[in-house]
Amino acid sequence: MTATSTFFDRHRTVLLAAGALALLTAPFVAYPIFLMKLMCFALLAASLNLMVGYVGLLSFGHAMFFGSAGYATAHAVKVWGFDPALGVLFGAAVAAAIGATTGVLAIRRAGIAFSMITLACAQLVYFIALRSPFTGGEDGIQNVPRGKLLGLLSLQDNLTLYYVVMVAVVAAFWLIWRVVHSPFGQVLTAIRDNEPRAISLGYRVNRYKLLAFTLSAALAGLAGGMKSIVFQIATLTDVSWVTSGEALLMGIVGGLQTMLGPVVGAMVVVTMANQLSAFAEAVMIVQGTVFVLVVMLFRRGIVGEINAFLARRARLGQTPEAAAVPPRTPRAGAVHD
Amino acid sequence: QISDDVVRIGLMGDLSGPYSGNGGPGSVLAAKMAIEDFGGKVNGKPVELLTMDDQNKPDVGLNAARKWLEADKVDAIVGGSASSIALGVQTLMKEKQKPYLIAGTVTSDLTGKACSPMAFQFLVDTYSLPKAGVQTLIDKGIKTFFFVTVDYAFGAALQTEATRFIEQAGGKVVGSVKHPLGTTDFSSYLLQAQSSGAKAIVILNAGLDLSNSLKQAAEFRITKGGQSVSVFGMTINSVAAMGLETAQGLNITVPFYWDRDDASRAWSKRFMERNNGVVPTYIMAGVYSAVTHYLKGVQAAGSDAGPAVVEKMKATPVNDFMSKDVKIREDGQVMRPVYPVEVKSPAQSKGKNDFYTVGAAIPAEKVFRPLSEGGCDFVKK
Amino acid sequence: MTNPAHATDCILRTEGLSKEFLGFHAVKDVSLNIRRHTIHALIGPNGAGKTTCFNLLTTFIPASAGRIYYNGRDITKSDPASVAIGGMVRSFQISAVFGQMSVLDNVRVALQRKAGGTFAFWRSARVLERHTGRARELLAAVNLEPYADLCAADLSYGRKRALELATTLALEPELILLDEPIAGLGHEDIGPVTRLIAQVARDRTVLMVEHNMKVVAELCDRITVLQAGEVLAEGSYDEVSNDARVREAYVGGAHA
Amino acid sequence: MPDTLFGFPLAAIAGQVLVGMINGSLYALMSLGLAIIFGLLRVVNFAHGAQYMLGAFVAWGLLEYLGLNYWWALVLAPLVVGLSGVALERTLLRRLYHIDHVYALLLTFGFALILEGVFRYKFGATGQPYPNPIAGGLDTPMAFFPWYRLWVIAASMGMCILTWFVIERTKLGSYLRAATENPNLVRTFGVRVPRMLMLTYGLGVALAGFSGVMAAPIYQVNPLMGSQLIIVVFAVVVIGGMGSIVGAIVAGFGLGVLEGITKLVYPDGAGMVVFVVMLIVLAVRPQGLFGSLR
């Protein structure tokens, strides 16, 4: 296989252990709510990455899943008294349903048209959220209770909640990893590469795309639902196109088509927004500059560039014949960690 | 005993959005001046100012406030945020027992239904603004009204109160239209208002929206059929933004005008020197007043523990360049007088910032909601 | 399968197949009979409608008129994926490979379709390993074995064509539609690929479009000549190549 | 003559149509620029809103600092904005043509953020007034039509027709269309593709600057004016057909009027109507009203 995957394979246990340790100790170093926010956005970005990176369809409306799941969860928990876990699952289900519905319309188109349809759907969802009585308009749904997980474990404490969210997010990432590395993921890659050829081999491509879109929506919904429990509020921001754009920014900064990319991207973007939060114009200027820099200089994103660097280095270290292997490695093998 | 040896004041508001001209960076400057004027220290401990742009988004504001209280050990928050944010922050502050100094948020629920023993309303609210405004119009013999309202808790509250006052006075609201925050094109709404035939077209929004709507009202000669355009609450930056040509003749009520007396002038001059010559709005002045009064409270209490400071603050009358022995009511309302002003015409104006003709002070009791009507739960009946 | 004659004799049959593009008749009233276990060639001058015919047969584009029967079943209103699943698989005239995937994966993705379980997003991709052996065999058959781990996009043009052929064969279709399989191949590859086609055709049926008359002569049992969308002639190579009209319209003087 | 139609006062309807036309003019001008840039460069120019804002600010700056009036601004501001576009294209954008178009989109998005951020930092968000260059208006019994607004409609229409002519009726157009598909091949024909693309981007951006000058006297000149407009304008371009010049113009005016009427009939739906139309159009005719399928 490729040089980079050997690097990751060699250090797999070490890397996984380091990651686990970091996740477990993080809340003692940083403010847990900030970490939870980061995880929710990382999951959102990862769900979007599933569409952009692996299906090749640039969704510009992922906020509609993220935000509406937030509302659904908040409403279910606050008004109907759902258990928080059930509430989050309900939110993800609502997002999946919206995903399946909009997906039917959107996946028939590719390229910019797909992006624009998802944007239009997202704008509609936004206006519905703005106008519906249950969403609280500009005020949002405030004071969402965190409740007790499965009626047992109180989530009032930030630390407890952190570990619960962490487990859920890690599970979701594992699922994404699994999807990408499954027979289904392989078909998605083929469709992205050459759709007519995939059809001619007998793949009913729209079904695969729809399933991928729905999965992606459900995962974005999971992130949105958890966010509303963590922050105890569901608002318009999470359904607005700015959030869709930020999710995309995270993916790009971290690196599309990589597993860790969205995580790193979320870390960069969320931290940046936090550090500069006192002045929105500074956030804009810095975010804009990051966009420009990434696009001009690190097109593969942070993780992508590191991967490429490791690959280059590994190749140089090999025998001359091996080094002569073309640099462009097949995509299916270029996904790591 | 000052917790962790610093008094931390968080200032939150729209620092960059459509309302940032009303308070925004100017409020930050005012807060800084207040701390400097106080000597930068209280009871020998340094005073630190944190600022936060809530971007008019409840989640941004609330998360920031939560983080301030939980992680950054902030002792008090000065807030000029939109109502939806302020209401959430108020709940949070009540829970955490920290003083919340409101200067710039206008919903009257803050001292009413949603009142909190930890909160102070340093300026005017959605009761006092329309109260004065409607009275002026009714006095002119106007009976029919049409509202162009920003679709936001602030607009809704203003409209509800105003409608009540109009109906109490025997007037009639013939229609209203809501517009989203940050609309640029108001002509559609204004034309609807015009064709409703209402004698007074009342624009209930603020900041950028307000300047845009008034400008366009002038452009379309909305008043050519004998209708009038009025606003209830306006900060002076909007007048500067739309120009006297457009704004002339508007009647509003304000708790502060920079050129009203020597004390105001002296402070404002100092302020303008550090603010590119831009005049302070009443919100900025209010922030100064709030911060100063808070620091006095901390000094008197000898501690930054919320309840103790609040007790001292309520017991001491407010005194600064804009307030003279002003009492603070039980529900947190600072009972300052307000001033009716009329915007000058370009011909009347003598200088760059000479905007208003100021009328005689109206005592607080005449404009603020009586304690009994507020429905505040902790107020002893 | 109501009519046993169709099942044993004709695998694909069309009746009056036509296609019109905004008033331009690309294919006009074409009736084809493709017999099972034969190699059938569709030849004709450029723009005669051969590729359009392929597109119609695989329902990539809808017919304006006429019917298509595959194994006796009317598939005129079917969709391309179903047609492929039914066992009729095509290759493209302008080469079509999955450029971002390795050469090996290109073949495996086809094998996988045949094997099923492609919606299994919860399973590990390791289940694909079981196709590796077969995939390498197929690659060896088209001389691509040494390039199995390259990215398909980096292959030269001719090798892409060979890869496409291997992918098509991976599905073990009953009926293969090959659009100019030889075009772009080097001479040294023409022989092996021709033999490969002959070999795979032994237990299936091939319908191919080809301009290389040598290959057509060598491989094909039956030839249909199209011109301006219509059938001009049909018969064995000798019959067709001696037809004066065909010579004039297609073969030209040099090949007489 | 009845003074109502379907229960709405005629005066109000006439007023809304006029107002719709004005918004439509801006939509048309903006989406025209976007359509040119997209149609010819395949770049979704997210900076278009910021460049529109820049046009308005340049006009304001010319007046404030140099005392040059509106008519000067009308010529100079598009020039300045166009040149800034040329600079952006030369230094950054051109390096992205050969890769996925999403990168160009992201670059312009980032550029828009920077531009807006800087102007917000410098001038605040409240906005600057710009005087109306043509005071007064046409006083009809139905409504009062300000001269300036009528001028905006006329000038935009003129500009739209002029641009359409240049792109569709000259050889330049076919070079540009070919160059977007396969720039390298067109270069081997001896066409100076890089320079051509640069000028195209400059032209599209100059149109945004021109719209900005047109808008300055109507709205406040403020750093956020572009970002409020841009999403709707994208929808307009999609409805008209991405890259279709006629489509951009027709959809621009059409949707402006439709939106104006919606504000009267169902004010709550005004923000939504464009997107509803967009969904319907895309479902029925994915290439947009005037677009062509590739």
Add this chain to the structure above:
Amino acid sequence: MPEQNVPCLEVRGLTGFYGETQALHGIDFVVQPGEAVCLLGRNGAGKTTTLRAVVGLLAKRRGHIAIDGRPTQGMAPEDIARLGVAYCPEERGIFASLDVEENLLLPPVLMPGGMTLEEIYTLFPNLKLRRKSPGTRLSGGEQQMLAIARILRTGAKLLLLDEPTEGLAPVIIEKIGEAIGILRQRGFTILMVEQNFRFASGVGDRFYVIEEGRVAEHFDRQTLATDHARIEALLGV
């Protein structure tokens, strides 16, 4: 007019890379004015890459390339084209957004002496028939004709043709052969890549066999006649 002894195209020690992979390992050949030279070789040998290097489409190229004696090192494709070079790519490069006639008229005329639209339509009647159809709606073979026809108009003196007969019916191949004859009479120089040896041997004056990015063999038409057997064996025909 170039001097008699200056070659129309001279390539010396040309190396070329795709990213980090080397595709050309030092190619040398010359094309004299008025000649038809043919590059032969297996798939992946580097023939296309050589042509792309000549027209400046291969960014990473080293070595000496001169057109009419002018080195083109570092020149942009459009400037190389203006020296009088036209290229017909293997994958045809027909523009979908232009109709057939627009495709034909697209390349600007670089020099006098090219074919007129009339002449082109007489040569390829199919194109005339479909002239208002979008370019990529043509059949594969028609697209090939269009791609060749397109550069005949420009008057470029050096024509680079990459597999011009691929996918064409025998009759049309004959026509292309005729066209090449006409062009040569008019003083055009032709460098082409061809898999169809039969066709190539009919039109070419000299032949280079490329193998793994190097020139492995070079012969001319005379040799072809005298040493037929050896060459057929070499090429595996």
